[in-house]
Amino acid sequence: MHTDARALAAALLPLVGGAANVRSAAHCVTRLRLALADRSRVDEAALRALPGVLGVVEDGESYQIVLGPGVVGRVTAEFERLLPSPAPAAPPPVTTAAELAARGAQLKERRKRRNATPGKAALRRVADVFVPLIPALIGCGILAGVAGLLANLGWLPALTPALSALASAFMALIAVFVGHNTAREFGGTPVLGGAVAAVVVYPGVAEVTAFGAALTPGQGGVLGALAAALLGTYVEKWCRARFPGTLDVLLTPTLTVLVSGLVTLYVLMYAAGQVASAIGTAATWLLGHTGALAGLLLGGLFLPLVMLGLHQALIPLHTTLIEQQGHTVLLPLLAMAGAGQVGAAAAVYVRLRHDTSLRTTIRSALPAGLLGVGEPLIYGVSLPLGRPFLTACAGGAAGGAFVGAFAMRGAEVGATAIGPSGWALFPLLAGDAGPAVAAAVYGGGLLTGYAVGFLATYCFGLNGTAGVPVGAVCDPEGHEPRPADRPGPRPAPPR
Structure with missing residues (x-):
């Protein structure tokens, strides 16, 4: 099996333009996700015809090769072994003002084309926040189901609490992971994003009062964590653009956690909690009053979302409903x-x-x-x-x-x-x-x-x-x- 994965990885590399054309490689449940320097160097016809390749998806951020569950993890590991270790960053070459202006115009035009559909680009970026969490979500979900089944049957009463703890621990701290990934996706420092989002699940927030009521640990859930880390990323960027090196080391992380954390406590947790409650209420109303129509639309439109790679953007809604209901x-x-x-x-x-x-x-x-x-x-x-x-x-x-x-x-x-x-x-x-x-x-x-x-x-x-x-x-x-x-x-x- 490892030999097959190694052979498939070796066959894939020249078809995507060689190692020099691959900036990074990652994978989700079924897809090898590549960041390429020049997509015109990809031999897509040969790639689609390669045995083991089930399809190709090209979006604004990555080039995705569908390999199937189980296979993709082994092939990605072998593919990464074929890539050279990253070299130290070279200093930028000295260029003239005219060259810089021309390069800036090219980058601006390229970005304009890539962001032609802002809604789609935003959904993809939100999806990329949650894609790395899927293995843990699947594992904990299955453990939760096994624990519930054992509890209903009355089997292994000594083991059931342990399984429940294993299944629940990740969900209890998922806000931290969401914050970490959000900062990484939007160009911030991941650990600062996790630090800002951690306040959402910290038990001590019960002593904080916002809008006339005490906060509840976990209030706002992943939506609050997403908003908190996103705000923290923008605060961090603002600080780094204004403070010199020595002050940057001290002031940027401090102000990032302070400003973003206070806004999260006094605004975002309450607002995200209201949005989360509205999502739960809307889902209950839709199924109770228009269940057949809602099911027809959701069941019929989900495959196109999968085809476009946008289905992962629904994970925050799933998580919010689990927290609410x-x-x-x-x-x-x-x-x-x-x-x-x-x-x-x-x-x-x-x-x-x-x-x-x-x-x-x-x-x-x-x-x-x-x-x-x-x-x-x-x-x-x-x-x-x-x-x-x-x-x-x-x-x-x-x-x-x-x-x-x-x-x-x-x-x-x-x-x-x-x-x-x-x-x-x-x-x-x-x-x-x-x-x-x-x-x-x-x-x-x-x-x-x-x-x-x-x-x-x-x-x-x-x-x-x-x-x-x-x-x-x-x-x-x-x-x-x-x-x-x-x-x-x-x-x-x-x-």
């Missing part, structure tokens, strides 16, 4: 998108029974899809084919509408932690009507998503030539696509 009602609805994707992939597998390569891809990606990791199926199956991506969205919409309709009848389904979806979400389910009802409703939603995704794809996703793979044609009767190089009669041209 004990579970997030959004995650089970969004998980229906994965069900539609699995159903669509199964239909492609049945219809294209002679396409050995595609069927092999589907077989390798389906286990991850059943566990809610949909990117291998998106970039390896549905998106390249075209129409199956839309029919997969239809399956997700149907599953979301099913779960949302039961929420309108008092059978709300939520997840007690952020973690895997698909069938792996069952241990994390909770609801007002009890875990058994929550599991039944969620399971019914998955089956609905599978069925609708399968039928929509089987009947509409591969008809004609618009939704078939490149290099394939339909048979003379317009049935199953046939590879172009397979011998056999071709339809006569129209007269």
Whole structure:
């Protein structure tokens, strides 16, 4: 397995322009994320055709290669070994005023093009704050589900408190990690961001009064931590631009923590707490009054968010709902998108029974899809084919509408932690009507998503030539696509 990862990493490096073109490498659950010096040096056609590569995503900040869960961590480790150690920064070359002006104009134009969609860029940056936290969120979420299951069954009573402590410790201090990552993402000192955000969860804030009421430790949650660290970053930058070296060492960190901390205590924690309460109230109202419609929209639109890499921006909402209500009602609805994707992939597998390569891809990606990791199926199956991506969205919409309709009848389904979806979400389910009802409703939603995704794809996703793979044609009767190089009669041209 390590040999395969090493070989894949070695094959990837020249296709992205070589080691000199790679500024940094990191990974999330399924993607190798690269910061490249010159994207024109990437051989994207060869990259997409490389065995093991499930897709490529290019956004404003990074070049992302979809490798799939489990694989991406090993390949990233081998890829980083192929990169040279960073050399000490060289002093800037002496240039003329005209050269500096020309370079500044180029940078300004490049930044203008990159920031053409401010909303999308902001969502990506927020997502990048939380992406490094996903492994801990998944691990703690699964431990929380196991602890809850053991408590309900009455098994291992001596071990259950230990598991609960392990699962809860990270969530209790998540504000510190959010602050650390926010400062790093927005150009501040990470430890100062963590220090400013730590006040949100410090027990001593209960002695502070803001807007006529005592603060509560954790008030505002990750939203307050995000705002506090962002403010701290701007205060730090302001200070560093004005203080000389000696004073900078002493005054900048002091003023950063002081100014940002006071504003956090007396303004941001209260404001973020109000926003968090509003999010919980809005989610409850939407599911109680428009559950089927809300589920249809959320389940149907989640795959495009995954395709764009913006789905991680929803993590603050999930975390806020867990803090407010004990579970997030959004995650089970969004998980229906994965069900539609699995159903669509199964239909492609049945219809294209002679396409050995595609069927092999589907077989390798389906286990991850059943566990809610949909990117291998998106970039390896549905998106390249075209129409199956839309029919997969239809399956997700149907599953979301099913779960949302039961929420309108008092059978709300939520997840007690952020973690895997698909069938792996069952241990994390909770609801007002009890875990058994929550599991039944969620399971019914998955089956609905599978069925609708399968039928929509089987009947509409591969008809004609618009939704078939490149290099394939339909048979003379317009049935199953046939590879172009397979011998056999071709339809006569129209007269």
